[in-house]
Amino acid sequence: MGSWSCAACTFLNENDALATCQVCHAVRVVRCAKCRQEITVGSRLRVADKVFHPNCFVCTACAKPFPTPKFSIKNGDPYHSACLPKAPEVLCAQCFKTIGSGPRLTVSGQPYHPGCFVCTACRKPFPTHQFSIKDGEPYHSECLPQEPVVLCAQCLQAIGCGPRLTVSGQLYHPDCFVCKACRKPFPTHQFMIEDGDAYHASCLPSQLVTCANCRQSIGVGPRVTASRLTYHTGCFLCAGCHAPFGKARFQLQDGEPYHTECFKQLYNPRCEVCDDFIPYKPDGTTIAYREVPFWNMRFCPSHENRDRCCGCQRIEPLAPTKRFVVLSDGRKVCQDCDKIAVLDTLEANGAVADVWEFMASIGISLPKLPVYLVEAQILSQHCESLNRTIHDHSTNAPVRGHVTRGLCLSEVTQVRHMVRRGGTAVPEVVAVDKNRSVTGILILHGLPYDLTAQVIAHEATHAYIKLSDHFPDHLPMLVEEGMCQLLSYLFLKYKQVVEDDSSPTMRATFRARLRAVLVQQIETDQTPVYGDGFRAAYDAYTRVHSLQTIKPQS
Incomplete structure (x- = not known):
């Protein structure tokens, strides 16, 4: 007997024949199992404890009624016999074709045609129905694949069926699994893995430290660490004097330790003026020094205003044996420049000839x-008579930019020039030919030969411009001085090619280095007239590669 639940109070009535609820006496509501609508009066069908409107009890597949009381139930739903769902096709696990309703074999949950269930290796059937399964495939016992030979990762010999150890995916004989560093076993079965190899904790490569001095292992003894390098305490020695440091401070150079004093003696720069070590800044860790351009002459900042050589611009040292030579007009020349200094007019003839030949x-x-x-x-x-400004040579001060060291004369009627009298050069008055439009060239005496020749080349270009019909009477100062600087520059470059480049020995001489300084001074001159004028003239010259072409255009 069935039961029903009251729609009003949800009480479960055990007697399906009751028309009212035993608790609340509500009239029983019957609903169609198909449309879920209430069945009040009229005919109804009861099928398998379910109630339907007559029109709702239809075939689940075609939705048509059953003209006769014959129908089939599948999965709780009614069907015409012709509408029953068909069973799914079964495929053979070997040939993947339909097995149909014929005989079949089921092995490990897989269906086979009887003729398809054969040995995976020899493809023959199993007449006695005895077979072995490996990796999900059937085999005759004699056709089973052989197990691969397992090799020990240490000795590379077969392990066989005896005991083995597996570590990080590698197989070992028990006796072969030892520390890679000391080759001893692990009696407590505790070990560390580094880069795939087994070690005792004390044997780990990352724990082994090599002394940076003797290159031997430090082990677990005392050590000193400096700049990420580790030493035996007895190996941590000064790289200069090879003595221990004790409690003294040290400094590092190229990864090697030095006593502070040893480091100072070996690496701190010395002042080339006073020959003492250049002092530290107040912070005690860095030094500050000045440097003469090109010569790399380092000196203490306190010597900035000492006398300079009027030739090479180096500073006069304090040592008596290195003092500069004082010229008759108070200017000074260093001992190197003094060896090649041109002191009087007669000595200048060689430089004049050099310049005239180059021109x-x-x-x-x-x-x-x-x-x-x-x-x-x-x-x-x-210069003052021509309203020309000039550097005060008497101070021997550092030169900044262009310095006037010569003058092309056109109106002066007499001049005092230098004549050597015995061991010294003295001034002497001579008359200047008034019939020349260019009456002469004045050059400072006592300059080194190449600087003298450079100044002569500059002033000779002024003379050429004044004497040439190609130029107007008055050129812009930037144009004229630029061309004069260009000719003196080309003369120096010519001397470098002819003399300095002839051999490595010549390039190392003081004269070659001085010529390089003079070339650099012209190239880096930042004054508006001489520096900018030179660069404009040089650009024009490099474009046309001809002095004759740029002269009229200038």
Whole structure:
């Protein structure tokens, strides 16, 4: 007998024949199992404890009624016999074809045609129905695949069926699994793995430290660590004197330790003026020094205003044996420049000849002009008479930018020039030919030979411009001085090619280095007239590669 649940109070009534609820006496509501609507009056069908409207009891597949009381139930739903769902096709696990309703074998949950269930190795059937399964495949016992030979990861010999150890995916004979460093076993079965190899904790490579001095293992003894390097305490020695440090401070150079004093003696720069070590800044860790351009002459900042050589611009050292030579007008020259200094007019003839020969080689023809070597005071007087500013040579101060060391004369009627009298050069007054439009060239005496020749080349270019019909009477100062700087620059470059590049020995001489300084001074001159003028003239020259072409355009 069935039961029903009251729609009003949800009480479960055990007697299906009751029309009212035993608790609340509500009238029983019957609902169609198909449409879930209430069945009040009229006919109804009861099928398998379910109640339907007559029109709702239809075939689940075609939705048509059953003209006769015959129907089939599948999975709780009614079907015409012709509408029953068909069973799914079964495929053979070997040939993947339909097995149908014929005979079949089921092995490990897989269906087979009887003729398809054969040995995976020999493809023959199992007449006695005895077989073995390996990796899900059937085999005759004699066809089973052989187990692969397992090799010990240490000795590379077969392990066989005896005991084995598996560590990090590697198999070992028990006796072969030992520490890679000391080759001893692990009696407590405790070990560490590093880079795939087994070690005792004390044998780990990352725990082994090598002394940076003797290159031997330090072990677990005392050690000293400096700049990420580790030493035996007895090996931590000064790289300079090889003595221990004790409690003294040390400094590192290229990864090696030094006593502070040893480091100072070996690496701290010395002042090339006072020959003492350049002092530290107040912080005690860094030093500050000045440097003469190009010469790499380092000196203490306190020597910045000491006298300079009027030739190479190096600073006069304090040592009596290195003091500069004082010229008659108070200027100073270093001992290197003094060896090649041109002191009087007669000595200048060689430099004049060099310059005139160079000028002729590039197509500039100059008449013979008098060239006089004079003191700084005489050059200053003539410059002042022409309203030309000039560097105060008497102070021997550092040179900044271009310095006037020569003058091309056109109106001066007489001049005092230098004549050697025995061991010294003295001034002497001579008359200047008034019939020349360019009456002479004045050059400071006592300059080194190449600087003298450079100044002569500069002033000779002024003379050429004044004498040449290609130029107007008055050129812009930037144009004229730029061309004069260009010719003196080309002369120096010519001397470098002819003399300095002839051999490595020549390039190392003081004269070659001085020429390089003079070239650099012209190239890096930042004054508006001489520096910018030179660069403009040089750019024009490099474009046309001809002095004759740029002269009229200038």
